[in-house]
Amino acid sequence: EAGVAQSPRYKIIEKRQSVAFWCNPISGHATLYWYQQILGQGPKLLIQFQNNGVVDDSQLPKDRFSAERLKGVDSTLKIQPAKLEDSAVYLCASSRDRGPFEAFFGQGTRLTVV
Amino acid sequence: GNSVTQMEGPVTLSEEAFLTINCTYTATGYPSLFWYVQYPGEGLQLLLKATKADDKGSNKGFEATYRKETTSFHLEKGSVQVSDSAVYFCALSTVSAGNQFYFGTGTSLTVIP
Numbered sequence: 001e002a003g004v005a006q007s008p009r010y011k012i013i014e015k016r017q018s019v020a021f022w023c024n025p026i027s028g029h030a031t032l033y034w035y036q037q038i039l040g041q042g043p044k045l046l047i048q049f050q051n052n053g054v055v056d057d058s059q060l061p062k063d064r065f066s067a068e069r070l071k072g073v074d075s076t077l078k079i080q081p082a083k084l085e086d087s088a089v090y091l092c093a094s095s096r097d098r099g100p101f102e103a104f105f106g107q108g109t110r111l112t113v114v
Numbered sequence: 115g116n117s118v119t120q121m122e123g124p125v126t127l128s129e130e131a132f133l134t135i136n137c138t139y140t141a142t143g144y145p146s147l148f149w150y151v152q153y154p155g156e157g158l159q160l161l162l163k164a165t166k167a168d169d170k171g172s173n174k175g176f177e178a179t180y181r182k183e184t185t186s187f188h189l190e191k192g193s194v195q196v197s198d199s200a201v202y203f204c205a206l207s208t209v210s211a212g213n214q215f216y217f218g219t220g221t222s223l224t225v226i227p
Contacts, residue, residue: 042118042120042217042220048214095213104160105150
């Protein structure tokens with residue numbers, strides 16, 4: 001079974017620029033998560049999708065971050081404009097419906113904002 | 115609310131030493147508990163899990179027991195290897211929170227030969 005795919009692996013941008021990350025979850029997984037992991041900290045949930053719908057986006061900075069999940073499969077996370085404090089690893093994860101099931105994580109995208 | 119508190123690191127051990135990483139939690143509802151491991155430059159991988167009280171999760175020589183009375187899920191391994199060097203995250207998930215995962219801050223383990 002293929003794992004969670006993310007791209008790009010690394011991205012360096014200047015502050016105030018925009019950036020987008022892509023995630024393809026494991027086939028058949030209804031739930032998709034985006035986490036932000038700042039160096040030395042645990043992952044923090046940004047947004048959770050169940051199929052096409054948003055379950056929780058309470059910690060997503062909506063003035064600059066946006067996310068969508070197309071047809072309940074792939075997802076993109078966008079930051080516009082980026083700030084220095086957005087430098088982090090962005091992790092995508094997926095899990096089956098009707099938990100509690102473990103989440104499977106992609107390798108992440110390391111974003112550096114300079 | 116839901117939260118996880120992990121033992122502070124970093125932890126450095128000699129090969130074949132005994133490992134314990136403490137994890138305690140607070141949760142609304144009945145959580146499932148997980149240990150994830152993150153090797154350098156990689157994403158998180160599930161190490162083990164337990165879904166109800168007194169369950170013991172185990173994998174690759176690691177064990178953790180779900181203790182409801184002490185709200186704990188401590189990770190143990192009897193004899194660590196150099197290849198166990200990584201960051202370990204304790205996490206919980208509850209149905210009442212939409213199966214969102216709450217992570218601790220992580221404990222970095224370095225095993226020296």
